Amino acid sequence: xxxxxxxxxxxxxxxxxxxxxxxxxxxxxxxxxxxxxxxxxxxxxxxxxxxxxxxxxxxxxxxxxxxxxxxxxxxxxxxxxxxxxxxxxxxxxxxxxxxxxxxxxxxxxxxxxxxxxxxxxxxxxxxxxxxxxxxxxxxxxxxxxxxxxxxxxxxxxxxxxxxxxxxxxxxxxxxxxxxxxxxxxxxxxxx
Numbered sequence: 753x754x755x756x757x758x759x760x761x762x763x764x765x766x767x768x769x770x771x772x773x774x775x776x777x778x779x780x781x782x783x784x785x786x787x788x789x790x791x792x793x794x795x796x797x798x799x800x801x802x803x804x805x806x807x808x809x810x811x812x813x814x815x816x817x818x819x820x821x822x823x824x825x826x827x828x829x830x831x832x833x834x835x836x837x838x839x840x841x842x843x844x845x846x847x848x849x850x851x852x853x854x855x856x857x858x859x860x861x862x863x864x865x866x867x868x869x870x871x872x873x874x875x876x877x878x879x880x881x882x883x884x885x886x887x888x889x890x891x892x893x894x895x896x897x898x899x900x901x902x903x904x905x906x907x908x909x910x911x912x913x914x915x916x917x918x919x920x921x922x923x924x925x926x927x928x929x930x931x932x933x934x935x936x937x938x939x940x941x942x943x
Contacts, residue, residue: 790889792889809918813906819850825844831927844874850904861878919931
């Protein structure tokens with residue numbers, strides 16, 4: 753004898769199948785997109801289009817001015833100085849998502865990044881990096897690496913020359929750590 757519960761269960765699974773198939777298709781399409789498809793509003797000036805850096809490795813770092821990791825700006829600047837002429841692009845993405853540690857506007861961000869730490873690499877306008885309101889780049893990265901999403905400020909995505917995520921480093925890994933420098937050198941060596 754077929755119960756109402758069995759009929760209802762079969763109906764729900766039939767209705768859910770197209771949705772999960774549709775979600776799988778959307779995820780597959782999103783995974784074919786490279787990082788070079790995205791752009792960010794700049795902190796000052798015109799947008800920062802990642803397509804302008806196609807074929808170059810990118811280090812995308814969510815930053816904050818009032819964080820215990822804020823001194824990493826100095827290490828990021830050292831990486832920029834060491835590797836920029838070889839093709840590395842570093843992009844800072846200020847975010848107020850973690851602990852409200854980027855509460856100010858452009859002036860305060862410039863004061864910290866540029867004046868206090870001497871950062872000369874591109875910096876975007878403040879952006880959301882987690883959750884449903886995340887910037888499209890961060891949604892793409894979360895689909896590509898769901899277990900390696902930003903959990904705090906100064907999370908680092910290294911994008912290879914092919915436009916895909918090559919390595920991910922959490923906030924606890926300093927910019928001058930051997931693992932990051934080795935990964936950057938490897939990404940620069942790829943053709």
